[in-house]
Amino acid sequence: AQSVTQLDSQVPVFEEAPVELRCNYSSSVSVYLFWYVQYPNQGLQLLLKYLSGSTLVKGINGFEAEFNKSQTSFHLRKPSVHISDTAEYFCAVSNQAGTALIFGKGTTLSVSS
Amino acid sequence: DAGVTQSPTHLIKTRGQQVTLRCSPKSGHDTVSWYQQALGQGPQFIFQYYEEEERQRGNFPDRFSGHQFPNYSSELNVNALLLGDSALYLCASSLGPGQGGTEAFFGQGTRLTVV
Numbered sequence: 355a356q357s358v359t360q361l362d363s364q365v366p367v368f369e370e371a372p373v374e375l376r377c378n379y380s381s382s383v384s385v386y387l388f389w390y391v392q393y394p395n396q397g398l399q400l401l402l403k404y405l406s407g408s409t410l411v412k413g414i415n416g417f418e419a420e421f422n423k424s425q426t427s428f429h430l431r432k433p434s435v436h437i438s439d440t441a442e443y444f445c446a447v448s449n450q451a452g453t454a455l456i457f458g459k460g461t462t463l464s465v466s467s
Numbered sequence: 468d469a470g471v472t473q474s475p476t477h478l479i480k481t482r483g484q485q486v487t488l489r490c491s492p493k494s495g496h497d498t499v500s501w502y503q504q505a506l507g508q509g510p511q512f513i514f515q516y517y518e519e520e521e522r523q524r525g526n527f528p529d530r531f532s533g534h535q536f537p538n539y540s541s542e543l544n545v546n547a548l549l550l551g552d553s554a555l556y557l558c559a560s561s562l563g564p565g566q567g568g569t570e571a572f573f574g575q576g577t578r579l580t581v582v
Contacts, residue, residue, distance in 0.1 A: 358509075386569065397471070397557055397573035398510070405569055444509050451569040452498060452561050454523050457509030 356381045358445050360458035367465055369437055375430040375461045377445035387428040388446040388455065389419055398444065404428060405451065415439070440465045469494070471560050471574035479580045480548050488543040488577045492560030498522075499541040500571060501533060502557040510557055516541050517563050545579075553581045 361376040379385060386405050390398040402413025409421040419430045428445060442462055446455040472491045480486050492499050498517045502510035512525035516535035530546045539560075545552055555578050559571040 390573075395575075397575045398559075399573070400570055403569060446509075452564055452571075454500065454512040454515060454525060455502075455510070455559075455571060456512070457502075459509045460507075 356385070356447050356449060356456045358447050358456055358458035360443075360445055360461050362461050363459070364462045364464065367435055367463070369465055369467050370434050372433050373431065373435050373439075373463065375443050375445075375463065377428045377430065377458060379426055379428065379445070379447045381426075381447060381449060383449045386448050386451060387419075387421060388448075389413065389417070389428075389430050390444045390446060390457075392442040392444065392460075394441075401430070401443075435463070435465045437465050437467060439463060471558055471572050473556075473558050473574040473577050475577060476575065477578045477580075479582060482548055482550060482581055484548050485544065485546045486548060486579060488545075488556050488558075488579070489540065490543070490558030490560075490574060491540045492558075493572045495562070496560035496572070497539050497563045498561045499535060499539065500559045500561070501541070501543045502559065503527075504555040504557055504576070506554070513543070548581045550581050553579060555579075 357380045359378045388403045389401040404421045412418045442460045445458045474489045500515040501513040504510040514524040515522045519535045532544045535541045555576040557576045558574045561571045
């Protein structure tokens with residue numbers, strides 16, 4: 355069975371500082387990996403996805419993530435955050451494109467000035 | 468493109484009642500998935516519909532059922548509501564198998580409160 359562990363439930367950071375949100379997964383088969391963002395009272399928006407190929411994936415809003423198969427990790431990074439990045443971030447995994455997503459419990463990113 | 472639309476946005480029901488939530492997928496998408504997101508938790512997969520049939524199901528009781536219509540829209544039905552069913556219900560649409568769909572687009576969700 356697949357599972358996702360987001361290692362930090364809350365990450366407070368100052369504006370313009372770098373940030374890393376950590377995600378580990380477990381799966382016995384090949385995986386597709388995703389990061390979604392959820393703003394208050396809204397649905398989920400895809401930030402980026404890893405399907406195959408280059409292990410460094412770039413997404414929207416300046417975010418990027420690196421797939422590390424040996425560490426079974428898919429950490430999300432941004433070199434300089436903005437107040438507007440304050441939101442809930444979810445890491446997700448599936449074993450086949452278009453099938454069920456298994457989500458982590460989420461990481462709350464709080465950016466302050 | 469209206470994206471994925473869900474109705475209603477908020478709903479209050481009493482324990483034991485039944486509820487129906489509705490979802491219209493993004494234009495061009497033929498696959499609809501439903502997720503339950505309890506407060507402070509990540510979304511949990513309920514089931515997925517493709518070609519009007521349940522294609523995949525998560526670990527939810529039979530009280531949760533669904534339907535997909537020929538126009539690809541979908542309904543989620545929950546019978547005999549429990550207090551623990553209070554959650555944000557998210558609908559996601561995607562392209563069906565073999566069409567290269569790798570991304571799920573989510574709606575704004577329906578906030579269900581059971582009292």
